[in-house]
Amino acid sequence: MSPNEKALVPEDLTRLFVERSNAGDAAGVAALYEEDAVMAYPPGGQTVGRAAIQALWESVLAHAPRFEQEPPLPTLISGNIALTSTPPRDGAGARAQVARRQADGSWLRVLDQPEFVTPTDGS
Template sequence: MPAYTPEEIHALIAAAFNDGDLEAFLDLHEEHAVSVIPPEGRHAVGRTEIGAALAPIFARRVRVAIEVASKLESDGLALTHAQVRVAEPGGESWDAVGRGTVVSRRQSDGTWLIVLDNPMSPP
């Protein structure tokens, strides 16, 4: 499912994690997107590398909740910040809370794709 607004990207990221659907997550990215990979913070470039780096996290079937905090948009680019909460499967409480930052770009068909993704942005 494509994102029709920059904010919708965050809801679709959460849905992909919660469904264990790595392909849906990767479909939210431009081909040469760059992502910061938790917990080490290393960079992965391109859908293939991002997928390989995140496969172990998706395999754990973590639960994710994301709430968009702010958006800055101009000329087909958007910068969004969100509060991100992550819990292990069956966990009663959130194991990690952080701030996610996404730069997305409007595509020619009006949908939005991630260009840069940092789920480990400083507060």
């Protein structure tokens, strides 16, 4: 895993997210997002911008959660925009991301609808 590896196809974003999260690399996770990206988190709210997304991931990764690679659902691509998603383990809902192709041909997330599991949710 290279800390500077770019997503060459939209599906790379999820793989790189898992690798960087498990390495505790909040800056590397944030680098997968455009500067003005929007994440639908915390529940009922939004985190806007790469700097705020990095701060959020610093907080989340401080608890050393482990993420597993998941097979992506089919990606939809229209020009320079892609919709990626993965099924959650419990079968309810889905995680979805909108990515945009960059000038260098790589992909970055623009919108992220994650599924977060809190360790203290009692389930």
